[in-house]
Amino acid sequence: MPTVGVDDLTSGDFLLDVREDDEWQAGHAVGALHIPMSEFVSRYGELTEAAPQDGKVNVICRSGGRSAQVAMYLGQQGIDAVNVAGGMEAWAAAGRPVVDDKGEPGSVI
Known part of the structure; x- marks a missing residue:
């Protein structure tokens, strides 16, 4: 499975957050698209x-x-997808901004 480290991502990179609603509401990366894994197939x-075409x-x-x-599923659909190593825990630990649903400082749960 291809992976990318949080430090290798730039502000222009497309980010898909697949956590559940309560996790998203507590804190997420600014600009990420949120589609919970439990709803992913129906909201594909x-x-x-x-997503950017190229x-x-x-x-x-x-x-x-x-x-x-x-x-892995996206890769099977022909989409160039990579896993962000360490997830939002690594994102927050690297000092990247995490905001809640109101745009205020959030937390990773």
């Missing part, structure tokens, strides 16, 4: 509309397990 069209989809969850599964 949202990703195809939002770019990579960086998939993130809390620690990397769920995102690895979704990245």
